[in-house]
Amino acid sequence: MLRSLLVCAVCGSVLVVLIPAEVWARWSRWFTGSLWNPEAEPPPSHLFTKSELSRYTGEKGSPGLFLAILGQVFDVNKGKKQYGRDAARAFVSGDFTESGLVEDVSGLSPSEILAVHEWLDFYKKEYIFKGKLIGMYYDHNGEPKQALSDVELAVMQGRKLKAESELENNLFPPCNSEWSSAKGGRVWCSSHSGGVERSWVGVPRKLYKPGSKSHRCVCVRPTGPPSNQPNSAQNRGDLDNPNLQEYAGCHSFSDSCALPDT
Numbered sequence: 001m002l003r004s005l006l007v008c009a010v011c012g013s014v015l016v017v018l019i020p021a022e023v024w025a026r027w028s029r030w031f032t033g034s035l036w037n038p039e040a041e042p043p044p045s046h047l048f049t050k051s052e053l054s055r056y057t058g059e060k061g062s063p064g065l066f067l068a069i070l071g072q073v074f075d076v077n078k079g080k081k082q083y084g085r086d087a088a089r090a091f092v093s094g095d096f097t098e099s100g101l102v103e104d105v106s107g108l109s110p111s112e113i114l115a116v117h118e119w120l121d122f123y124k125k126e127y128i129f130k131g132k133l134i135g136m137y138y139d140h141n142g143e144p145k146q147a148l149s150d151v152e153l154a155v156m157q158g159r160k161l162k163a164e165s166e167l168e169n170n171l172f173p174p175c176n177s178e179w180s181s182a183k184g185g186r187v188w189c190s191s192h193s194g195g196v197e198r199s200w201v202g203v204p205r206k207l208y209k210p211g212s213k214s215h216r217c218v219c220v221r222p223t224g225p226p227s228n229q230p231n232s233a234q235n236r237g238d239l240d241n242p243n244l245q246e247y248a249g250c251h252s253f254s255d256s257c258a259l260p261d262t
Contacts, residue, residue, distance in 0.1 A: 046131030047142050048073055053133060066130060069120050070151060071103070071137030074127040103136045105151065113151060114158025170196055171227055171238065172218035175204050185259030187247070189219035204257045206245040220244060222253060 048066075053073065058065030067076045105113050132138040137148040174194030175187040189202040202219030209215075221227075221237035238244075239252075250257035 048133050068133045071133045073130045074123045075130050076127050110154045110157035113154040117155045172207055175217035187217045188256035193219055201255050208243050
């Protein structure tokens, strides 16, 4: 498809020029300024092999310092332990040794994979994207592979679990705790314990996950209707939640409980 452009010549006549549509589109972006907008242009992209990426160590004589995470490669200028081939798992394990620098995150939990993905978001924001790594997540054409789809699914699950955890923390904020050889252990609640600001203090309780023998100390609202029955006339807050248990030897409505020696 061709577009016509009218150009006024020095002689005063009009010249009609036929221009290919793709050239016209490029000129249009140029004239409007979008051609010079770095966000309007895709970032430079290159397909790296693992062998090629291993050259970017940041050491003297190397072409630069690159990092790969979940198959995406970035030009970085710090964090010299986190370079070379895809080290996705190491961002959770903290193991940046030879054995820890692996791209496979399939054995990680959804929450851990979400943490890796949050690192990826950080590098996208702070560093220059250089391309993709041929391997577990991208094929030789730069197309995503099944492993990347699996990661994206795990990230969605991780976000769901994170939202549920944040909701639970607001409902049952963590207790404060302390221990000393002289006095032993103690847990207590305040209006900001667990980093959750609220209008109530609460009382300490053991919160068990269904089917689990482990627990954590939480602060429970002792007045008003239950959180899951806001229109109820009850005035015991969330004390009757079946997953809660009182601390032995502690008054039911005390905001502080001594922990017996075990």
